[in-house]
Amino acid sequence: SYELTQTLSVSVSPGQTAFITCSGHGLENKYTCWFHQKPGQSPVLVIYQDNRRPSGIPERFSGSNSGNTATLTISGTQTMDEGDYYCQAWDNNAVIFGGGTKLTVL
């Protein structure tokens, strides 16, 4: 079955750029979404269709998808950006989630 692989954790200082990656075979041929989840809260969509930002999501969030890797980039990371990030794609009539990346801003 199809798998999406994410780095377990990423740490950045406030104001730096955070890169969170998601790898899967032929991922560039699938649309990828990214979700941000804070403890005790429901996930929030931050990127859809590889690089589109929903209304209300800050411009510092951007996405790309090339080859076997999709990347979520957070420019000028803020402490409010801490939490878990999940990538998601569709494969063979099933939704696949990555295992999640814990972003720490310190």
Add this chain to the structure above:
Amino acid sequence: EAQLVESGGGLVQPGGSLRLSCAAFGFTFSSYEMNWVRQAPGKGLEWVSYISSSGLIYYAESVKGRFTISRDNAKNSLYLQMNNLRAEDTALYYCVRDRLVPDMWGQGTMVTV
């Protein structure tokens, strides 16, 4: 305000059944594809099932044959009938609007087996 509100979770014995509901408010429910996604305590997100606006249905292998997704567009509601529940089904269950732009999640309803 557009939102999704899940209900129906609870404590159930292994082998038991539960029916989850998701009520949709503030948007044209019948036009949207819907999903159920779950999250076990301290774990990541796991997709459970999908239903299109016209009734096309898909399931994760882990629940196929035990769970049934359905919708009632007249009642603006999504359902998940869960039978033969197992300990590994313990999770917070979310309903999620849309497939290409999954921008609306409910607050979740907890199922403990």
